[in-house]
Amino acid sequence: MKKQNSIIGNMAAGNHYEWQLYVGQRWSSICNDIVIETHYCQPGATGITIYTSMGSLYIDFDAMTINGPYNNLSIRRNTFLNYNQKQEVGWYYKDNRHWFEYGSQGSGGNTSSIGSDYIEQQYNNNPTGSVQFTAGNMTYMVDFTAMTQTNLSTHMTRKVRRRPKLNSIVSDNNSSPMLESPTTNSTDSSTEFIWEFNGDKGIWTEYQKPGCSLDSAEIERLYQLNPECQVSFTAGRYTYTLYFGGMYQVNNKFGTKRQVRRIDSGVQQTNSAFSQARWQFQDVDGNWKDYSKGGSRGHCSVSSQDIEAQYQQDSAGTVKFWTGRFHYELDFSDMSQTNLSNHTRRRVRRLQQ
Structure with a gap:
């Protein structure tokens, strides 16, 4: 709840970002993070050194890592936006010496056929994909995973960076209107x-x-x-x-x-077909045991109701789940579960209550 209150506080204050440092077992807000934000929004900035009670810490903006006198430190940037807002993001490539935004004229006098907005849209659709464009008579590809730009004719590769634009929050006309907050009643819809x-x-x-x-x-x-x-x-x-x-x-x-x-889940719980069915597996001791989330032998990712829901959708299909460190597959056709690591099989049954 402390983290949630921190988020609410930043939103109430009008801030749309917050830089946090991971120390020990929790994330802590960094004071005066406007300095970090200002540097981060510059495409040519590789990082920044901040001075804390733990000593000097270097933040690598590209890798989003932090180096300092202690191990196991992490850094992150949270964003808080209203329903009809979005942060303007710039996409940049490094020419021979300078960083240029896509859509602007580069040092060679050519302008790319796409701009930051289009690249950002493609990135949000598939953050591990790529996008091609032209500039002059050349065709290029931006690789989102490697954050590089490659000339497909000469194979020359250049660095690419994605950075927010400082204090640039714009209205998103494509956003749907905000839904009203759930009214208070005896049933918590959440x-x-x-x-x-x-x-x-x-x-x-x-x-x-x-x-x-x-x-x-x-x-x-x-x-x-x-x-x-x-x-x-x-x-x-x-x-x-x-x-x-x-x-x-x-x-x-x-x-x-x-x-x-x-x-x-409300429909699942009230549906008589789901609630009356009971799914069990035959354990190593020969006893039949219920599928139950958070059981005594370790947390299970499915319950009888979850399995029944899948069974109702496809009685000849399968369900994958995990318990502890093992992964399993339950086959409705032959009523068995298989440990996907050691291939141990156990019988499964469905009881009607």
Whole structure:
């Protein structure tokens, strides 16, 4: 809640950004971060040295890492925007000596056929992809993962940077109107939905604390306030951005993109077909045990209701899930589950209550 209050405080003060330092087990705000922000918005700035009670710390803007007298330090930049706002972002390439924004005239007198807005749009659609353009009689490709520009004829490569423009917040006319805040009543609508991301090996995993800084209920509240905005959060030592409009999340360091989904758990809980079915597996001791989230043998990513929901959609399909450090696949056709690491199979059954 302390982090959430910090976000609210920044928004109330009119600030649209906040730089934070990871020390020990938590993220802490950096005082006077306007100095960091000013430098970061300059395309030619590689980093900045800040002076703290821990000594001098160097922030590498390209890698978004921090070097100092202590290990395990991290840096991040959070953004806070209203539903109808967006931060102007500039895309730049380094010519022989200077940084030029795409769409402006370079040192050779040529102007690229695309500008920052178009590149940003393509980047948001696929942060690990690329985009091609022309300048003069040459064709180039910008690689979002490597952050490089390559001349497809000469194969010359140049550095590329993506930086926000200082204090440049504009109205986003494509944004949908803000939804009214949920009215207070006896039923908390935020508890009726579960938010999940498509994780490793295609397993849908719910956003839960303490591993993640946001859980399903908090994400749902933000979604109801603005179903077209983007939300920053942390999981482990990485920061992510969840895009409600496209229903995906992006790892802010590596650009990894994963699908996100919103499940109506209220419907699942009240549907008699779901609630009456009970799914069990035969354990090593021969006893039948229920699928249950957060069981005594380690956290399981699915419950009987989750499995039944998938079964109702495709009774001949499969469900992937994890328990502890192992990943499994449940096959409805032969009613078995398989450990995907050691291929151990166990019987599965569906009971009607």
